[in-house]
Amino acid sequence: MGKVALITGVTGQDGSYLSNFLIDKEYTVHGTVRRSSSINTYRIDDLISKYQESGKFKLHYSDLLDSSSLNTLIQSINPDEIYNLAAQSHVMVSFKNPVYTTQTGNMGPLSMLEAIRYSEKDVKFYQASSSEMFGGSEKVSLNEKSPFDPKSPYAASKVFAHNMTKMYRDSYDLFCVNGILFNHESPLRGQTFVTRKITRALGRIVLGIQEKLTLGNLDASRDWGFAGDYVEGMWKMMQYNTPDDWVLATGETHTIKDFLSIAFSLYDLDWEKYVITSEKYFRPNEVDYLLGDYSKASELLDWKPKTSFEDLVKLMCESDLELAKKDKVLLDENLITPTWEHPLSS
Numbered sequence: 001m002g003k004v005a006l007i008t009g010v011t012g013q014d015g016s017y018l019s020n021f022l023i024d025k026e027y028t029v030h031g032t033v034r035r036s037s038s039i040n041t042y043r044i045d046d047l048i049s050k051y052q053e054s055g056k057f058k059l060h061y062s063d064l065l066d067s068s069s070l071n072t073l074i075q076s077i078n079p080d081e082i083y084n085l086a087a088q089s090h091v092m093v094s095f096k097n098p099v100y101t102t103q104t105g106n107m108g109p110l111s112m113l114e115a116i117r118y119s120e121k122d123v124k125f126y127q128a129s130s131s132e133m134f135g136g137s138e139k140v141s142l143n144e145k146s147p148f149d150p151k152s153p154y155a156a157s158k159v160f161a162h163n164m165t166k167m168y169r170d171s172y173d174l175f176c177v178n179g180i181l182f183n184h185e186s187p188l189r190g191q192t193f194v195t196r197k198i199t200r201a202l203g204r205i206v207l208g209i210q211e212k213l214t215l216g217n218l219d220a221s222r223d224w225g226f227a228g229d230y231v232e233g234m235w236k237m238m239q240y241n242t243p244d245d246w247v248l249a250t251g252e253t254h255t256i257k258d259f260l261s262i263a264f265s266l267y268d269l270d271w272e273k274y275v276i277t278s279e280k281y282f283r284p285n286e287v288d289y290l291l292g293d294y295s296k297a298s299e300l301l302d303w304k305p306k307t308s309f310e311d312l313v314k315l316m317c318e319s320d321l322e323l324a325k326k327d328k329v330l331l332d333e334n335l336i337t338p339t340w341e342h343p344l345s346s
């Protein structure tokens with residue numbers, strides 16, 4: 001019999017890649033979806049159509065703030081592994097909605113840890129920790145022992161959940177792991193994160209249906225990897241013989257300008273002619289530099305990133321050029337209004 005996994009945040013980027021990965025490993029996957037006024041399962045629609053009937057992939061309404069539904073789900077599904085991927089995951093939005101970001105980021109994992117503590121079964125728990133917790137003030141390579149210095153409500157709530165996960169592991173002998181993941185992207189990345197904001201706009205610029213792209217701080221540096229590689233690392237952490245904290249990264253860092261330069265040069269374009277900056281996208285407190293050291297995961301989990309930075313940029317650009325072609329058809333037929341510089345972009 002295959003294992004059973006419960007994934008919170010299954011409709012997000014990582015939820016989609018992880019569900020695919022686990023189903024390939026013969027897991028039955030249960031995912032939580034929060035209620036919204038329109039259905040937003042586009043990242044997992046192929047899984048729904050392929051596996052819903054066989055029961056290999058099942059969705060349940062829940063919310064990080066609804067401890068009762070989380071508890072009931074854990075008791076009824078009886079999972080072997082829980083991956084807590086749900087979060088208000090946008091750093092800039094966390095400055096605008098600090099209470100919500102903190103309530104969900106703190107209470108969600110805590111509710112699940114409590115449910116696991118009283119569960120009769122040994123349930124493994126994965127917490128989606130983040131490199132944002134380090135604060136990135138110094139140009140150094142960061143590992144599991146580096147100190148935290150959170151710079152946003154998002155990062156502070158991740159530190160809380162990280163510490164709780166470790167505390168439950170140490171106090172109650174539970175299999176609870178923290179995956180401290182550096183930025184990871186893909187064609188399924190949310191469109192308001194900088195990489196996807198760039199590749200989405202670039203596709204339209206190439207087709208001549210968008211003129212300008214407005215961004216914020218172009219000098220920040222990030223250690224960007226491919227999400228598909230990182231979900232394998234999450235799973236490996238959960239199969240290791242002891243629960244621990246693990247960094248996943250690429251060991252390379254690049255500025256937003258580097259990303260722009262590689263992306264635009266794929267189409268022989270000079271990014272400086274298209275990109276403008278606005279104070280609107282500058283954060284109250286910036287994480288300037290993130291570079292990860294994944295040697296522990298490499299040594300003990302035999303994990304390493306497989307996708308280079310250049311390949312990641314290309315993969316995202318190619319996918320978004322295809323999407324832009326669809327935009328153009330709809331635009332030519334007057335079926336959509338161009339809202340490329342969306343007021344909710346952040």
Ligand code: NAP
Nearest residue numbers: 009011012013014063064085086087089128130181183184
């Ligand atoms: P994402 O695409 O933003 O997905 C977040 C998921 O959480 C979505 O399914 C979202 O549902 C769900 N969610 C948000 N608020 C919720 C609530 N109140 N109750 C229940 N579900 C809720 O994020 P991601 O990039 O896949 O990242 C996955 C996790 O890893 C997040 O916790 C993130 O903070 C963390 N992380 C990400 C990175 C990265 O670079 N991607 C790096 C380090 C850590 P909707 O679809 O309805 O919005």
Ligand code: G4F
Nearest residue numbers: 089091130131132182183192193194215216217220281346
């Ligand atoms: O793409 P970003 O919004 O990602 P950020 O803030 O690094 O957070 C992501 O990675 C974290 C891991 O370290 C996750 F925990 C978190 O959930 C999320 O997935 O911004 C990257 C950089 C920042 O320095 C930002 O100031 O890009 C800069 N940037 C410049 N212009 C912009 C923009 N970011 C956004 N979102 N939009 C812009 O217009």
